[in-house]
Amino acid sequence: MFIDEVTIKVIAGSGGDGCTAFRREKFVPMGGPFGGNGGHGSNIIFSVDTGLHTLIDLHYMKTIKGKKGENGLGKNQTGKSSDDIIIKVPQGTIITDKDTGLIIADLKNKDDSVIVAKGGRGGRGNTAFKTLSNPCPTFSENGEPGETKILKVELKLLADAGLVGLPSVGKSTFLSKVTAAKPKIADYHFTTLSPNLGVCKTSDNRSFVIADLPGLIEGASEGLGLGDKFLRHIERCKVIVHIVDMGSAEGRDPYDDFILINKELEKFSDKLIKKPMIVLANKMDMPNSEDNLAAFKKKVKCDVYPISAITGENLSNVLIKIADLIDNNQDEELYEEDKYLSHVLYKFVKEQPYTIEKVDDYYVIKGDEIERLFKMTKFESEESILRFAKQLRNMGIDDELEKMGAKEGDIVKILDFSFEYRK
Numbered sequence: 001m002f003i004d005e006v007t008i009k010v011i012a013g014s015g016g017d018g019c020t021a022f023r024r025e026k027f028v029p030m031g032g033p034f035g036g037n038g039g040h041g042s043n044i045i046f047s048v049d050t051g052l053h054t055l056i057d058l059h060y061m062k063t064i065k066g067k068k069g070e071n072g073l074g075k076n077q078t079g080k081s082s083d084d085i086i087i088k089v090p091q092g093t094i095i096t097d098k099d100t101g102l103i104i105a106d107l108k109n110k111d112d113s114v115i116v117a118k119g120g121r122g123g124r125g126n127t128a129f130k131t132l133s134n135p136c137p138t139f140s141e142n143g144e145p146g147e148t149k150i151l152k153v154e155l156k157l158l159a160d161a162g163l164v165g166l167p168s169v170g171k172s173t174f175l176s177k178v179t180a181a182k183p184k185i186a187d188y189h190f191t192t193l194s195p196n197l198g199v200c201k202t203s204d205n206r207s208f209v210i211a212d213l214p215g216l217i218e219g220a221s222e223g224l225g226l227g228d229k230f231l232r233h234i235e236r237c238k239v240i241v242h243i244v245d246m247g248s249a250e251g252r253d254p255y256d257d258f259i260l261i262n263k264e265l266e267k268f269s270d271k272l273i274k275k276p277m278i279v280l281a282n283k284m285d286m287p288n289s290e291d292n293l294a295a296f297k298k299k300v301k302c303d304v305y306p307i308s309a310i311t312g313e314n315l316s317n318v319l320i321k322i323a324d325l326i327d328n329n330q331d332e333e334l335y336e337e338d339k340y341l342s343h344v345l346y347k348f349v350k351e352q353p354y355t356i357e358k359v360d361d362y363y364v365i366k367g368d369e370i371e372r373l374f375k376m377t378k379f380e381s382e383e384s385i386l387r388f389a390k391q392l393r394n395m396g397i398d399d400e401l402e403k404m405g406a407k408e409g410d411i412v413k414i415l416d417f418s419f420e421y422r423k
């Protein structure tokens with residue numbers, strides 16, 4: 001099965017918790033704090049594997065979860081960090097954050113990889129909080145939660161040349177003759193249901209990647225047949241190889257076919273039709289093909305290369321022509337469907353520190369920063385609660401509550417925790 005779009009949830013590992021411990025040794029009086037920091041939680045990384053050509057593995061995963069870092073230990077020992085989770089994806093995978101709509105990465109090179117969700121840092125142990133005014137803190141932090149994101153993962157195959165044409169014109173036969181790929185070939189329409197890739201070597205030792213795509217029909221750009229689902233894979237090809245059937249066994253006029261396909265390409269996106277195109281007149285071994293070719297050549301303005309995919313006639317010459325066209329069209333913009341994709345937008349959305357809303361008689365505080373601080377606080381220690389209260393004050397939450405008319409004893413909620421408001 002060929003899957004080229006997947007929505008998936010990623011939850012990076014939280015940091016390990018910090019440790020509260022004290023030095024107790026026989027001849028060391030007042031040993032002081034001795035608790036180590038937690039380890040880092042696992043990052044979730046997407047990394048290109050050139051052997052993959054579909055997102056099927058992700059399709060079955062649904063959620064990818066990282067591991068928590070190990071907790072800190074006594075004797076100031078730092079917890080072990082968790083290994084990163086590395087997910088292999090095909091070259092040409094584009095990852096978008098569904099909440100912000102920002103593209104996190106466009107993995108177009110064969111060594112590309114990106115952290116899609118960062119693991120949390122380890123919570124600090126009580127040793128880390130030691131100061132002159134507080135030489136023996138009795139609290140430590142929980143680990144930072146790992147980032148959680150909903151990702152849209154899309155695959156836009158990266159091939160140098162894309163084969164287009166009506167069904168049964170011989171696209172798959174061509175691919176099978178010029179590469180080692182073994183696509184299904186048959187005399188009925190829509191034999192090819194998903195793209196096939198092959199690497200082709202020319203007689204002068206150049207190589208390029210060809211994508212064989214399902215056949216296009218009238219209305220393909222609006223979704224008819226296998227439709228627009230596959231046209232987007234052509235968006236990233238440098239060159240379009242347009243195959244026309246000169247045998248006209250089905251009684252079709254090759255010129256009408258040629259115009260029909262071009263119209264669909266243009267309707268899908270005007271960038272497609274501007275791509276360099278090479279026209280191959282196939283099935284030249286058929287009885288009427290010479291006459292058809294002569295008529296066809298009179299009507300079209302571009303060069304037409306006669307071939308027979310079945311007998312192999314003229315194929316090696318044509319490959320040289322395709323390689324030339326690819327080499328002469330290394331201009332990024334021509335085959336980059338969206339300019340912004342060349343500058344990937346990494347996260348720059350400012351997180352909202354907090355919002356306060358009055359719901360019934362409660363004040364509900366929400367926000368990434370405040371919720372993170374909350375999760376990193378261990379509420380079992382008095383000192384740690386006081387520290388949290390101070391952090392709220394420093395963020396201006398106390399002032400904001402007062403402005404909203406909060407009175408002594410009113411209930412304030414953060415996540416599933418409630419406490420009383422005190423001035």
Ligand SMILES: Nc1nc2c(ncn2[C@@H]2O[C@H](COP(=O)(O)OP(=O)(O)OP(=O)(O)O)[C@@H](O)[C@H]2O)c(=O)[nH]1
Pocket residue numbers: 165166167168169170171172173174184185186187188189190191192193213214215216247282283284285286307308309310311
């Ligand atoms: N005589 C002749 N038949 C050919 C030639 N190339 C392909 N065919 C035949 O045409 C039929 C369709 O070939 P495919 O390669 O499956 O065509 P396709 O364009 O990939 O078709 P779809 O995948 O359905 O879009 C098969 O029966 C092939 O044997 C050729 O050069 N000469």
Ligand SMILES: [Mg+2]
Pocket residue numbers: 171172173183184185191192212213214215
């Ligand atoms: Mg085919």
